[in-house]
Amino acid sequence: VTPPVLGHEVAGDIEEVGSDVRGYSKGDRVAVHHHVPCHTCYYCLRGDHTLCQEFPKSNLDPCGFAEYLRVPETNVSKGAVFRLPDGMSYEEAALAEPTGCCIRGIDRLGIQNEDSTLIIGAGPAGLTYVRLLRAFGTGLIVATDVIESRVRWARKFGTDQAFNAADTNLHRQVLDATEGRGVDNVIVASGNVKAIEASFQFVRKGGKILLFGIPPEGSVFSCDASSVFIREIKLIPSYSTTENEIQRALEMMETGMIRLTDMITHRSHLSEIAEAFRIADDARLSLKVMVHE
Ligand SMILES: [Zn+2]
Numbered sequence: 001v002t003p004p005v006l007g008h009e010v011a012g013d014i015e016e017v018g019s020d021v022r023g024y025s026k027g028d029r030v031a032v033h034h035h036v037p038c039h040t041c042y043y044c045l046r047g048d049h050t051l052c053q054e055f056p057k058s059n060l061d062p063c064g065f066a067e068y069l070r071v072p073e074t075n076v077s078k079g080a081v082f083r084l085p086d087g088m089s090y091e092e093a094a095l096a097e098p099t100g101c102c103i104r105g106i107d108r109l110g111i112q113n114e115d116s117t118l119i120i121g122a123g124p125a126g127l128t129y130v131r132l133l134r135a136f137g138t139g140l141i142v143a144t145d146v147i148e149s150r151v152r153w154a155r156k157f158g159t160d161q162a163f164n165a166a167d168t169n170l171h172r173q174v175l176d177a178t179e180g181r182g183v184d185n186v187i188v189a190s191g192n193v194k195a196i197e198a199s200f201q202f203v204r205k206g207g208k209i210l211l212f213g214i215p216p217e218g219s220v221f222s223c224d225a226s227s228v229f230i231r232e233i234k235l236i237p238s239y240s241t242t243e244n245e246i247q248r249a250l251e252m253m254e255t256g257m258i259r260l261t262d263m264i265t266h267r268s269h270l271s272e273i274a275e276a277f278r279i280a281d282d283a284r285l286s287l288k289v290m291v292h293e
């Protein structure tokens with residue numbers, strides 16, 4: 001088992017360019033993506049780029065939490081080094097990768113204009129979804145979280161309604177907001193299997209559930225199989241992102257279509273990274289923690 005590579009949402013300056021690299025030079029301000037698909041295999045040719053065997057193999061060396069890092073040739077040649085627009089901060093650029101993940105999730109859901117959406121989990125991902133859906137101009141946006149401070153964050157980020165997931169009236173409130181149907185889409189922006197299990201009661205007949213949060217390996221959820229069948233519920237997972245969505249995220253940021261830096265609650269220097277992890281782990285205290293050099 002290879003240890004996970006930590007830190008993959010990275011922006012900074014190019015310090016040195018490989019001898020065969022064209023189009024980039026020292027001093028360029030860039031964001032980099034750690035994984036790239038091959039674009040030629042069975043999965044890539046069918047549009048399932050994040051399922052490409054090469055995808056998880058490419059990575060930053062040694063990782064994103066470093067003063068200097070090397071970007072593999074394959075990442076450079078496949079377009080995973082993004083030049084930053086003038087005036088875009090590194091902090092904003094570092095949010096392009098997670099935002100790309102959310103854009104891909106919305107693509108996979110195939111959200112229609114007037115669709116209503118419930119977002120379970122109002123952490124950084126859930127809040128990014130709120131802002132993206134607002135930017136795309138979809139219908140009702142409701143969010144829930146078990147942590148009250150995050151429910152308040154959801155309201156601040158522009159939901160129509162936000163509830164504590166522990167609220168016993170939650171089910172009724174979601175139904176009331178959708179003429180008794182349930183929402184068109186549920187985005188499970190939490191890896192907790194309880195959140196996945198809860199999602200089935202909020203989605204309308206024929207509706208879609210996006211599995212976006214990363215569940216712990218080996219975790220199991222249960223659902224009423226007959227109800228899923230009769231009600232034709234669609235379960236759609238979305239794992240990671242590619243250059244395409246990251247580029248779109250950067251463009252949305254550059255044009256002001258989306259603004260996300262206000263979710264940064266803490267900033268830590270690289271030398272205090274253990275403390276940064278501790279803060280990030282405390283969901284009552286923090287939302288997004290930025291580590292800088
Ligand atoms: Zn491939």
Ligand SMILES: [Zn+2]
Pocket residue numbers: 008009097098101
């Ligand atoms: Zn990420």
